[in-house]
Each structure stands twice: as structure tokens, then as C-alpha cells.
Amino acid sequence: MDADDGEGFGDFRTRKKNIFDDDVSVEAAKKIITSARFDDDDLDDDMEILDLGSSTTSVKFSAGTAPSSKTMPDLSSLATPASSSVPSPANLRINPSAAEPRHSFGSFQKAAGHVRSQSLTIAPLKSGGDMQFPKVNMLRGSNTGSNSSLTIEEAVGTMGRKFGSMDVDQMQQEIIQLRKQLLAARKERWTKMPVDLTLRRIMKGEPYSLENYRALEDKLSLLDKAVTLMDGNAITAAVLHLKKTVKRATFQQELMLRPVAANHYLAYLRGHFEHAELIDTLSMLGRSEEAAIVKYRLACSTGDINTKVSSLKACLRAHFEAEPSLAGDASLIREHIDLLERQRPIEDSDARLEAEGRTKVFLDFPRRFALVNMPVTTTLFYCCLYHYHLQENSFASPVSIKKRHELPERQFVWTAVSARAKAKGWTDIEQLLTAKGWFGGKKLKAAIGFGKVVDILHRFQAPHDILAKYLELVEDLDTRLTLAKKTDCKKAMIETLVKQKDRAGVEEFARKYSATIEAEYARRVLRDEAIRWK
Structure with a gap:
């Protein structure tokens, strides 16, 4: 390296100026580049411009034009990101086999192993006074073997839109406007706005602050006007601000005077699952x-x-x-x-x-389910199915459950008959329905009616002789005939038709079931002269 090169770069390091800084204008960047001679190691350490993807400015060199020290290229776009998918321009060749240049942005070995995704290498300057257009190596990981011949303007146009002076002015105006808005927001935070304006902001969903309403009168005024407007969000916000900034006794006292606000506050507590506060507030409100x-x-x-x-x-x-x-x-x-x-x-x-x-x-x-947490009727059915014969002093005794929970007789009979029918305990059902009559006699009696008993027994597929036994106890003949047809109990059908003195019905039955034993029984009934038909 020549002595003047070292002095020039030393001057550049002393200034510590980066051409990509916001406070460096285009003219200053031109002077920095024209007056500086770059050394390999110093520029790699002092100028972190190798990360081309982080720069928003792109280089604008005309292809085939060699800029001189007096006439510099337009630097409005500088350091465009170089991607492996974008070919190199004609004067910027990817040359992986070239010898390491003396002046570069990092050595070839250093650029190849750089932690960043892209790097740039500038070839040594030619002697002759005027600055020649440098050769550039663009390395991306291990992909160093692709060549192309696009100009840098075409490459820049491919990567994104170029920003001109008008765009820069527009962005500066936007920055100034945003700064004004930020200052205004900071100022409003510490300014107590009118209550109506704050409520309007809450109702519109705009940013608002309640921190400046510090006096109790202001807080109550905010709450009362929110109630007048009947806006739920405004009422809830005012109530929560009041709760957070006053004593609990004061909050409860004011809440009791405003039922609408209290209802919104309770709805808020329910929605946020604050059950302890919800219970306390309900108790406080009576x-x-x-x-x-x-x-x-x-x-x-x-x-x-x-x-x-x-x-x-x-x-x-x-x-x-x-x-x-x-x-x-x-x-x-x-x-x-x-x-x-x-x-x-x-x-x-x-x-x-x-x-x-x-x-x-x-x-x-x-068992298909655990008994715990089941209703009392389900518990009774369970105990009638598995523990029907236990004594009353047992936990699982159905009689004990009936007495403790004061179950009606109809509910107990329905549940017990269903459970014992499922277990095929026909004898248990008969004992359950047997009651004492006059003079110590016994008779069958069902609190739910024998029609319901037949329905339950049929649902659990009871034999026909069991069904016929309880069908005879159904008092209404039309209901009995309907149940006999539903359960397909043919003998009960014939006997019911005989009691109704319906000869035509018996004859129709005999024709319909002509090849069955019941049909022969029906024919014998028709031949019986003791029966008086209608």
C-alpha cells in the first residue's frame, strides 16, 4: 500500500462517517468517496456496508461508463441488494477464480465465509489518474458460479422501485406530520378533556385516557353521562375507572345508587369469570x-x-x-x-x-357409567338394578333412597318396574305391585296404572304370558285392545273383543290368523252359545 493511500484512509477513519447515515447528504457522500482510498482490513472493520440487504439505497452507474474523479455517478440509489437470482451486470462479473484483490471490501476468503447473506468485493483501481469503474465480485454462500450480463439499472429495476427526490421530500413531510401527532398525543395524555369528548371517543372506539379525571365529581360525572347515553362500553369503562381510583366503600355506595351501572358491572364480572367479586357485589346490592x-x-x-x-x-x-x-x-x-x-x-x-x-x-x-354425580332418579334405578334386595339400613337400598329424598310413589314404581324389567325380575315386579286389600287379602295395584306397566314390560321384551296377565288388569277395554295389538298378545285381543261383544272383530281375527292356535280359539268362542253378541 502506498503512503498516500494510508493517509487518505486514516483521514476517513478519523471522521468516522458512514455514507449511509441519515445526516450525510448526497454531495457529502460524493466527497467522501472521491477523497478516500479504501484498505482491505480497515474498511471491513470500520464500514459495515457489506450487508447489502439492509440498505434501502441502490447504486446508479451507467453501464460502460467510467466515472472520473471530477464527475461522479448519481448516488441517489446506492448498494442495491445483490441476490443469487439476479444476474450480474456486464461490468460486474462474478469471478470466483480470480486472485484476491489488494483493495477490497474484505478478502475473498473472508467474504466467502461471511455470516451475512451477501457480500461485495471491489477489484484494485487501475493506474492512470482517473478513477476507473471497478470490478465487483458478488458472493452468496457457495453459489459462485453463475454469470450474466445485465446492467445495474436493469438489476435495480428488477429488485424494486427507485426513490427520487420527490419521494424523499414526501417521506420527510410524513415524518414531520407523525412527529406532530406524537407530540399532540403526549400533550393530550396530561390534559383533562371534556367529558362529552371522552365519551364520544369511547363510543367510536378511538384512543382515550381517563387518568386525568382525578376528582370524585369528575368520575361521577363521567359515569352519569355514560349512563345517560346508554352505551355499555362507556358505562363499563367509567365504572372500572371509579373502582380502581376510589375506596371500596365509596365505590359500593355510588354503585348502589346507580342500578344500570351496577348491572353492567355485574355483566363484566360474569364475562371475566371474577366469581368472588361477583358474589360479594351481589350480596352488597342485596x-x-x-x-x-x-x-x-x-x-x-x-x-x-x-x-x-x-x-x-x-x-x-x-x-x-x-x-x-x-x-x-x-x-x-x-x-x-x-x-x-x-x-x-x-x-x-x-x-x-x-x-x-x-x-x-x-x-x-x-356398568356403563360411574354413579357419582348422577341425579336421584338415576341413582334409584341403579340401586334397583344392582341392589334391589338390600335392607333399608343400607346406603344402596332403594327404599332408603325413596324415604330420604321423599320420592312420590308413582316415580318410585315407574323406576323400580323399569329396573327390574331390565333385570328380567318378573317376580319382583309382581311383589312390588301387590298390595293388601280388605280383610287381609292381596291384590295387584299400580300407582302408575297397568297400561304404563304393560308399556314398560313390552319395552324390555317381557314374555306374552306376563303381558297378558297385566293386560287383564287394564280397566278401559279400548285401551286394553290397543295395548294387546301393540304388544301382539293375541289371546288378550280375543278376550277383549269378547268382553266388548264384538262378534265381527272376532271373525275378522279368525280370518286374519286362520292358521294359528289363537284362530282356533277364536272359532271356539264364536261357537259358544252362552256369549251374547251385539
Whole structure:
């Protein structure tokens, strides 16, 4: 390196000016480039311009034109990103096999292993006084073997639009306008705006600030005008600002005076699942029943059975027992707690027996669900199916469940008949429907009616002789005939037609089922002279 080269670059390093800085004009960049001689290592360390993708300015050299020291190219576009997909111009050749130049933006080895995606290498200047157009190596990773012959204007046009002086002026004007807007926003933050203007901004969804409403009168004025406008967002924002900036007692007192604002605040708490605050606010507003229901729902949503029982007991003490108006509902909560405490031991015992595989009823009817958290009617059906014969002092006894939860006789009979019909326990059904008559006699009696009993037995595919037995107990003959046809109980059909003295119906039956035993029975009935037909 010549001595003057070292001095020139030393002067450039002293100034520490980067031609891509915002405060460097085009004329200053020209002077810097014309007066500087670049050294290989210094420029690689001091001028971080190798990352061509980070520059927004592009070089504008005319192809085939050798600029001199007096006439420099237009630098309005400088350092256009060089991509492997864009070929090199005619005077900018990719030359991977060329020897390492003496003056370059980094050596060839350094550029090839550079961490950035693109790098630039300028060939040594020719001697002769005037600056010659340099050769350029553009390396991108290991892709160093592609050649092309596009001018740099064509390459720049391919990569993106060039920015002229008018574009720069327009961007400067936009920057000035944005700075004014920023200063105005900063100033407005600390200025208390009129309440109407703030509410209008809230309703339009524009930026707003409530920090400057520090006096209680201003906060209440904001809330009252929001209520007058009947805008939910404005009311909620005013209420939350009031809550955040005043004492809790003051907030509750003002909220009680404004029912509309209180309803919006409660809706906000429900939507954000702030259940503790919701319950406290409802209690404060005197809406104890709503607070109790919210607490009860929270307790029921608990998955763990032990935690659920504890939460229900706490809810019972805190809300239902403490409020006289909820005394009737308190008994229901107690029944719910008793049901859960009854289901826990039954579930544990039955799960163990089913796992052992030695109990016949669990082999014949495998359990499809866990008993815990089931309703009382489902629990009764479960116990009638698996534990029908247990004594009343047992947790799983159906009679015990009926008495504890005060189930009506109709509901108990319907559930028990369904469960025993599923288990094919026809004898149990008969015993269930047997009642004591006068003078110690016994007779069949169904609280749900024998028509419903027949429907249940037919649904669980009871034998025809069982169906016929209960069909005879249906008092209404038309209903009995309809049920007999529905269940296809032919003998019951004939006997019902005889009781109705419908000879034509019996004859039609005999023709329809001519090849059956029941048809022969119908013909014998028709020949019986003791029957008086209509």
C-alpha cells in the first residue's frame, strides 16, 4: 500500500462517517468517496456496508461508463441488494477464480465465509489518474458460479422501485406530520378533556385516557353521562375507572345508587369469570338469592367429589341457611349433599366388586357409567338394578333412597318396574305391585296404572304370558285392545273383543290368523252359545 493511500484512509477513519447515515447528504457522500482510498482490513472493520440487504439505497452507474474523479455517478440509489437470482451486470462479473484483490471490501476468503447473506468485493483501481469503474465480485454462500450480463439499472429495476427526490421530500413531510401527532398525543395524555369528548371517543372506539379525571365529581360525572347515553362500553369503562381510583366503600355506595351501572358491572364480572367479586357485589346490592345461585353453580362445577361436598356445605352455611328467604332451597342443598355422600361408598364398593369379577349381576349387566354425580332418579334405578334386595339400613337400598329424598310413589314404581324389567325380575315386579286389600287379602295395584306397566314390560321384551296377565288388569277395554295389538298378545285381543261383544272383530281375527292356535280359539268362542253378541 502506498503512503498516500494510508493517509487518505486514516483521514476517513478519523471522521468516522458512514455514507449511509441519515445526516450525510448526497454531495457529502460524493466527497467522501472521491477523497478516500479504501484498505482491505480497515474498511471491513470500520464500514459495515457489506450487508447489502439492509440498505434501502441502490447504486446508479451507467453501464460502460467510467466515472472520473471530477464527475461522479448519481448516488441517489446506492448498494442495491445483490441476490443469487439476479444476474450480474456486464461490468460486474462474478469471478470466483480470480486472485484476491489488494483493495477490497474484505478478502475473498473472508467474504466467502461471511455470516451475512451477501457480500461485495471491489477489484484494485487501475493506474492512470482517473478513477476507473471497478470490478465487483458478488458472493452468496457457495453459489459462485453463475454469470450474466445485465446492467445495474436493469438489476435495480428488477429488485424494486427507485426513490427520487420527490419521494424523499414526501417521506420527510410524513415524518414531520407523525412527529406532530406524537407530540399532540403526549400533550393530550396530561390534559383533562371534556367529558362529552371522552365519551364520544369511547363510543367510536378511538384512543382515550381517563387518568386525568382525578376528582370524585369528575368520575361521577363521567359515569352519569355514560349512563345517560346508554352505551355499555362507556358505562363499563367509567365504572372500572371509579373502582380502581376510589375506596371500596365509596365505590359500593355510588354503585348502589346507580342500578344500570351496577348491572353492567355485574355483566363484566360474569364475562371475566371474577366469581368472588361477583358474589360479594351481589350480596352488597342485596341480591342474596343470585349470590347463592352463583356460589351453588361454582360448587357443582367442581370435579372432585370431596371438594364438591365441602363447597356445597360452605355454600349452605354462608348463603342458604343465613338467609331466611332461602330456607326452602336450603333443604334441597342438604338433599344434594346427602345424595353425594351416599353415592361415594356405593361407587367405591361396586367398582371393587366389578373388578373382582365374581358378582353375577355385574357380569350380566356391566356398568356403563360411574354413579357419582348422577341425579336421584338415576341413582334409584341403579340401586334397583344392582341392589334391589338390600335392607333399608343400607346406603344402596332403594327404599332408603325413596324415604330420604321423599320420592312420590308413582316415580318410585315407574323406576323400580323399569329396573327390574331390565333385570328380567318378573317376580319382583309382581311383589312390588301387590298390595293388601280388605280383610287381609292381596291384590295387584299400580300407582302408575297397568297400561304404563304393560308399556314398560313390552319395552324390555317381557314374555306374552306376563303381558297378558297385566293386560287383564287394564280397566278401559279400548285401551286394553290397543295395548294387546301393540304388544301382539293375541289371546288378550280375543278376550277383549269378547268382553266388548264384538262378534265381527272376532271373525275378522279368525280370518286374519286362520292358521294359528289363537284362530282356533277364536272359532271356539264364536261357537259358544252362552256369549251374547251385539
